[in-house]
Amino acid sequence: MVFLVSPLRRRTLPALLLAAPALAQDWPSRPIRLIVPFTPGGPVDVVARLLAERLRDLLGQPVLIENRAGAGGSLGLRQVATSPPDGTAFVITSSSLAIWPAMHPHGGLDPRQDLTPVSLVADIATTIVARPSGPLVDLAALLRAARAEAGAITYGTSGIGSSNHLSGALFAAMAGVVLTHVPYRGASVAMNALLSRDIDIVFASTVETLPAHRDGRARILAVTTQGRIPSLPDVPAAHEAVPGYVAPNWFALAGPPGLPAAILSRLSAALAVIGQDASFQARLADLGAIPRLSPPEQLAARLAEDIPTWRRVAEAAGIRAE
Secondary structure, X not given: OOOOOOHHHHHHOOHHHHOOOHHHOOOOOOOEEEEEOOOOXXXXXXXXXXHHHHHHHHXXXXXXXXXXXXXXXXXXXXXXXXXXXXXXXXXXEEOXXXXXXXXXXXXXXXXXXXXEEEEEEEEEOEEEEEOOOOOOOOHHHHHHHHHHOOOOOEEEEOOOOOHHHHHHHHHHHHHXXXXXXXXXXXXXXXXXXXXXOOOOEEXXXXXXXXXXXHOOOOEEEEEOOOOOOOOOOOOOEHHHOOOOOOOOOEEEEEXXXXXXHHHHHHHHHHHHHHHOOHHHHHHHHHXXXXXXXXXXHHHHHHHHXXXXXXXXXXXXXOOOOO
C-alpha cells in the first residue's frame, strides 16, 4: 500500500507508523467514513474535517465526513455501532458520548460495550458567555443576579441533554442558584439568541463563542475547565468562583464493536503522527482546543469516569431526553 504523505509529513513520519502490524497492511483499502452525529458547521464537524484531511494524507484513502444529526446524536452513534468492524466507519463525537447513558437509561446503547474506543481527539473548553454591554460583567455579577431572584437568569444551550445543558445544570447546583434553561437547535442558534437579547447567558464551546468574544460582540465570563486555557489566559476558570466546579468537554473517535486489533493499532499510529503535527495543534489552539490524540485506553478510562458523573448530575437535576 502507498501512503500519500506531504513532503513535510514524510520527513517527520515516525517509525511507529511504518512498523504497524503486518496484519493491517491491507487496511485501508476503501474510503473511510467519519460519522458526525451533529449538523454541519458545529464544533465537532469543524474538528472532524481537520482530522479527516490529515488521515487522508497518512492513510492514502479518502476520509469522508457524513453528518447524521438527529435523535440527540443517537442516529450517528447507532449507525457506527451496527456497522461491520472492517475499519470503514467511525464516529467522532463530543463528551455527549458519556452523557448518553444518563439521558437514555433504557436506550439500548452503552458506548462502553457497543463501540470500540479509538482515541480522545481534543479537550475543548465550554464557556459561560454574556453580552458585553449588559450587567453580567463577570461571574460574581452573574451569581449576585441569580441569587437575587431564583430563575430570573436564563441560559441557552445546544439542546436538552447536551453537554452544555448538563454543564449549566451542574454549575447551578454547585453555585446554589436556580437558572432557567432555554434549549435551542444548536449552540450557534443559542448565541444568536444571546446577541438578540432573548436570553442572558450561553453555555457553549469556544468554537462558537471565541469569534464573538474576540470581536467584542460577546464576553466570555469563564471556562468550565480545570484551569485557565492558553487561548483565554485572562478569563477565569469557573471554579475560581464556584469551588470544585469542573465540567469537562472533549471530542473522541470510536469504531464499531469488535474492531480488529490490527486496524486499531494502525489507526492509533496515524493519530499519533497527527498529534505531533504543529499545524494541527495550531489550528485546534485557534479554536480554543487542546489536542489529545491518545491511545484507546485513555478514552475508555474517560468514559468509565465521566458516565457515572453525568448520570448523577442528570438524576439530581431531573434531566431526561424528550
